[in-house]
Amino acid sequence: MAKRDGFASSFGVLVAMAGSAVGLGNLWRFPYLVGTNGGAAFIIIYLAIVFILAMPIMYSEFIIGRRAQSNVYGAFRELAPGSGWGIIGAMAILCCILVVSFYSVVGGWTLDYLFKGLTFQFTSDTAALGGMFDKTVTANWRPLIFMLLFIGSAGAILLSGVKDGIEKYSKVLMPLLFVMVVIIAVRSVTLPGAGAGMDFLFKPNWSAVTANTFLDALGQAFFSLSVGFGIIFTYASYVKKDENLISMSIKTASADTLFAIIAGVAIMPAVFSFGISPGQGPGLVFVTLPYVFSQIPFGGVLAIIFFFVLYVAAVTSAISLLEVVVAYVIEEFRLSRKIAVVSTVALVVVLGVFCSLSQGVLSDVKIFGNNIFDLFDKFSANILMPLGALLVVLFAGWKMKMADFTDEITSGGLHKVNPLYLKIILFSVRYMAPLIIAVIMIRSLI
Numbered sequence: 439m440a441k442r443d444g445f446a447s448s449f450g451v452l453v454a455m456a457g458s459a460v461g462l463g464n465l466w467r468f469p470y471l472v473g474t475n476g477g478a479a480f481i482i483i484y485l486a487i488v489f490i491l492a493m494p495i496m497y498s499e500f501i502i503g504r505r506a507q508s509n510v511y512g513a514f515r516e517l518a519p520g521s522g523w524g525i526i527g528a529m530a531i532l533c534c535i536l537v538v539s540f541y542s543v544v545g546g547w548t549l550d551y552l553f554k555g556l557t558f559q560f561t562s563d564t565a566a567l568g569g570m571f572d573k574t575v576t577a578n579w580r581p582l583i584f585m586l587l588f589i590g591s592a593g594a595i596l597l598s599g600v601k602d603g604i605e606k607y608s609k610v611l612m613p614l615l616f617v618m619v620v621i622i623a624v625r626s627v628t629l630p631g632a633g634a635g636m637d638f639l640f641k642p643n644w645s646a647v648t649a650n651t652f653l654d655a656l657g658q659a660f661f662s663l664s665v666g667f668g669i670i671f672t673y674a675s676y677v678k679k680d681e682n683l684i685s686m687s688i689k690t691a692s693a694d695t696l697f698a699i700i701a702g703v704a705i706m707p708a709v710f711s712f713g714i715s716p717g718q719g720p721g722l723v724f725v726t727l728p729y730v731f732s733q734i735p736f737g738g739v740l741a742i743i744f745f746f747v748l749y750v751a752a753v754t755s756a757i758s759l760l761e762v763v764v765a766y767v768i769e770e771f772r773l774s775r776k777i778a779v780v781s782t783v784a785l786v787v788v789l790g791v792f793c794s795l796s797q798g799v800l801s802d803v804k805i806f807g808n809n810i811f812d813l814f815d816k817f818s819a820n821i822l823m824p825l826g827a828l829l830v831v832l833f834a835g836w837k838m839k840m841a842d843f844t845d846e847i848t849s850g851g852l853h854k855v856n857p858l859y860l861k862i863i864l865f866s867v868r869y870m871a872p873l874i875i876a877v878i879m880i881r882s883l884i
């Protein structure tokens with residue numbers, strides 16, 4: 439058998455993992471959640487949840503993926519032949535296809551806004567900016583063209599494979615992303631009145647913390663770290679046998695959280711400096727920020743940097759979603775990478791067309807009360823993703839041999855793990871994580 443493609447360096451694994459994790463979840467969702475859930479109080483709760491709860495799930499995906507050395511579907515055939523656990527793989531693949539279909543539509547909007555920035559189309563008229571956003575998303579052809587450009591660029595990176603595609607591009611794009619977010623953050627905190635935004639982000643206000651805060655933090659942790667999608671799993675199968683999985687997981691989660699916090703510092707002080715309400719979801723990114731940029735010196739340049747940042751963050755997430763499917767097609771159907779990438783992208787384009795049009799001409803087509811875009815979003819986020827994460831921890835905690843679990847987490851005895859910490863990991867993988875995921879699922883269904 440031909441040698442499997444894989445990551446060449448630890449740094450390569452880290453930037454690829456961070457590339458998947460850092461996305462719109464960090465750039466607008468996290469800052470907004472922080473603000474409405476008690477500032478620093480939320481950050482403390484979020485950190486605790488990431489490191490105590492999300493981490494064991496991440497370890498589980500890392501362990502199963504690297505052990506199996508296979509795509510997410512084939513892995514369970516290798517590790518548990520003849521059992522029904524392959525369903526996890528099938529669900530992960532479906533989940534990634536649905537998510538990347540609507541994600542590409544949003545990715546197309548970021549490219550369209552980058553283009554608008556480059557051609558100086560942003561004004562200081564908020565009503566006009568609102569109209570511009572509506573027109574951008576509801577048009578027929580234009581969003582399709584930008585979606586094609588977006589998914590095409592992700593596909594082009596994937597054509598070169600893991601080491602020469604994902605790793606090579608992530609090594610350039612992620613540090614660039616970091617530098618650009620820091621530039622915007624510096625500009626933002628030096629605006630007059632920026633202090634109010636910093637207070638909004640960092641003053642702990644425990645009275646704003648409710649039961650919902652914990653659930654918000656949990657959902658955000660899952661989405662932001664990309665756990666439960668088969669992504670960590672697929673990337674882990676490309677990780678060398680001597681790589682330390684615990685330290686890699688901790689670094690990935692730390693990088694993702696750091697990005698989220700800096701993104702908050704980049705966005706909130708500027709928003710407050712102009713007296714705008716921060717809690718408006720996508721509108722914050724596409725309507726409010728162009729206004730903010732129109733008000734500050736060199737704002738035109740910042741707008742271009744900002745939408746380029748959004749595009750980069752989105753494209754590195756999209757390649758991770760696509761790779762789950764591409765690896766499956768290559769290995770299960772024994773096709774070349776080229777055919778696998780082209781057919782996966784073609785499928786996503788077809789689904790993406792429906793997602794895009796469901797913002798405009800097809801907005802009346804409702805399935806279970808949702809348009810196609812929202813249906814894909816809700817079905818994947820509320821059902822497939824948590825169910826996948828649940829099955830992954832159950833598999834790692836109860837089905838996998840304990841000896842295999844510890845062998846993998848210590849990289850065959852190479853990296854010692856404190857026995858007490860190992861006990862804690864096992865306890866959370868077996869009991870705590872399944873219980874909490876079940877709670878989130880039930881909550882999101884009702």
Ligand code: PHE
Nearest residue numbers: 459461462463464661662755
């Ligand atoms: N983690 C990404 C973010 O924070 C979103 C994402 C989820 C990307 C799942 C890929 C897979 O925006």
